[in-house]
Amino acid sequence: MNDSIAKPKDPATSFPLAIVGWAALVLAALLIIAVAMGWLAKVVFLSSSPAEIASPNSSGLPPGQAAAFPVPDFRLTSLEGPAISPADFRGKVVVVDFWATWCGPCRLQAKVLEDLQAEVGDTVQFLAVDIGEDESTVRNYVAKRPFPYPVLLDSQDTLSAPYKIYGLPTVMVIDPAGQVVFHQTGVTSLQELRKEVNAAKG
Numbered sequence: 001m002n003d004s005i006a007k008p009k010d011p012a013t014s015f016p017l018a019i020v021g022w023a024a025l026v027l028a029a030l031l032i033i034a035v036a037m038g039w040l041a042k043v044v045f046l047s048s049s050p051a052e053i054a055s056p057n058s059s060g061l062p063p064g065q066a067a068a069f070p071v072p073d074f075r076l077t078s079l080e081g082p083a084i085s086p087a088d089f090r091g092k093v094v095v096v097d098f099w100a101t102w103c104g105p106c107r108l109q110a111k112v113l114e115d116l117q118a119e120v121g122d123t124v125q126f127l128a129v130d131i132g133e134d135e136s137t138v139r140n141y142v143a144k145r146p147f148p149y150p151v152l153l154d155s156q157d158t159l160s161a162p163y164k165i166y167g168l169p170t171v172m173v174i175d176p177a178g179q180v181v182f183h184q185t186g187v188t189s190l191q192e193l194r195k196e197v198n199a200a201k202g
Contacts, residue, residue: 071178074158078153092123096174097110098171112189112190132157174200
């Protein structure tokens with residue numbers, strides 16, 4: 001009898017090993033899919049073209065309905081030096097633009113706001129709030145692309161939750177009584193902002 005002949009594998013042993021192998025492959029595939037979906041969502045949400053992200057209902061509000069919630073209290077340091085709060089301009093309409101230097105659509109929104117400011121002058125206060133970036137990054141950007149109104153720094157991203165900022169740019173219009181009456185994520189057109197600002201003036 002030849003002892004070198006391989007003995008057949010025990011089915012009871014090989015079957016559990018096969019299950020473990022298949023389970024590991026399935027788990028690995030699910031992990032890869034989850035990571036890929038998260039990356040894809042981030043790319044689509046943060047890198048979409050203005051036309052793709054500027055839907056009227058992108059803030060989660062019913063179409064045509066104002067946000068109508070009180071402005072959470074905040075005071076942020078500005079690039080110009082003093083800390084500024086929307087409350088400093090109570091009695092005046094305030095337009096707040098939440099943006100970041102890496103955000104391409106934010107540049108289009110800044111141009112719209114600059115055009116609107118040229119129309120309304122000092123009857124409306126404009127504020128640009130940079131989200132989540134350090135002062136040197138913002139200062140270097142603004143040196144090349146200056147804003148005609150104060151730029152505030154939210155380096156620790158403390159405002160995204162209370163202000164319901166789900167993407168950039170996000171624009172808010174605050175009425176003279178301190179209520180948020182317009183809140184939209186994505187590039188808002190000059191025509192729409194003009195309408196909302198005039199409505200906020202009452």
